[in-house]
Amino acid sequence: xxxxxxxxxxxxxxxxxxxxxxxxxxxxxxxxxxxxxxxxxxxxxxxxxxxxxxxxxxxxxxxxxxxxxxxxxxxxxxxxxxxxxxxxxxxxxxxxxxxxxxxxxxxxxxxxxxxxxxxxxxxxxxxxxxxxxxxxxxxxxxxxxxxxxxxxxxxxxxxxxxxxxxxxxxxxxxxxxxxxxxxxxxxxxxxxxxx
Ligand code: GRF
Numbered sequence: 001x002x003x004x005x006x007x008x009x010x011x012x013x014x015x016x017x018x019x020x021x022x023x024x025x026x027x028x029x030x031x032x033x034x035x036x037x038x039x040x041x042x043x044x045x046x047x048x049x050x051x052x053x054x055x056x057x058x059x060x061x062x063x064x065x066x067x068x069x070x071x072x073x074x075x076x077x078x079x080x081x082x083x084x085x086x087x088x089x090x091x092x093x094x095x096x097x098x099x100x101x102x103x104x105x106x107x108x109x110x111x112x113x114x115x116x117x118x119x120x121x122x123x124x125x126x127x128x129x130x131x132x133x134x135x136x137x138x139x140x141x142x143x144x145x146x147x148x149x150x151x152x153x154x155x156x157x158x159x160x161x162x163x164x165x166x167x168x169x170x171x172x173x174x175x176x177x178x179x180x181x182x183x184x185x186x187x188x189x190x191x192x193x194x195x
Contacts, residue, residue, distance in 0.1 A: 018030055
């Protein structure tokens with residue numbers, strides 16, 4: 001089952017997906033990686049020989065034009081599932097219309113607590129003792145979609161934002177791989193029945 005991955009950062013979640021996809025039993029294959037900036041994580045895709053593309057907001061007339069360009073590029077990859085793996089922009093109506101219900105996102109907090117760009121920092125500032133990672137189905141809101149899976153991480157008294165984020169990433173990566181595997185295995189079964 002083909003998947004497209006969208007990133008903005010170091011791509012550790014992308015790397016976990018790529019490693020998993022290389023296992024013979026993997027139900028999914030990464031057919032393209034798209035970033036909104038020169039994300040260092042694109043290297044993981046290049047090293048694996050997977051097509052990459054950078055679609056910058058600054059290269060487009062306005063946000064709507066960027067939204068459309070992003071949706072067009074994703075559509076050209078013909079993925080069954082779109083995975084936002086540290087993609088730091090909200091996806092607009094064109095992508096949601098084309099892939100509604102088939103876009104997932106990973107977030108470094110236990111949603112619905114601490115949505116937005118600073119989930120780790122906000123959880124620390126609030127003084128919670130437990131936070132974690134959440135994989136959601138993407139809708140038009142900011143981290144408001146249906147919760148697909150969650151895992152908890154304890155906050156330590158001495159934690160910096162970096163330390164805590166690293167421990168969250170350690171559980172976030174296998175969680176994302178698990179959800180993507182389940183969703184794409186379902187689609188494989190579905191197409192097998194249909195044909
Ligand atoms: C992840 O924790 C993601 O949930 C958050 O940013 C991080 C991205 O990490 N929004 P990476 O680029 O996958 O290494």
